[in-house]
Amino acid sequence: MAPIPTPPAEPQDNPDGYVGLDAAHAERLARxxxxxxxxxxxxxxIITMEYRAGRLNFEVRDDRVSRAWRG
Structure with missing residues (x-):
């Protein structure tokens, strides 16, 4: 039987820390x-809701991050 895959590790980073930042700066910082x-x-x-390890989502309003979440 094949082993159960282990998802890749994600950065130990709090998405809330990106809220309020300029979108371009937030993206560079996240990378x-x-x-x-x-x-x-x-x-x-409208987005797909599948979880992707290593992905950070930003909702951007007026070139500022208004919400950030993993996956």
């Missing part, structure tokens, strides 16, 4: 901290 995918979305965007 430096080890996030492999950073997704910027407009408020109310």
């Amino acid at each position: 430096r901290r080890g996030w492999t995918t950073v997704r910027s979305l407009p408020p109310g965007a």
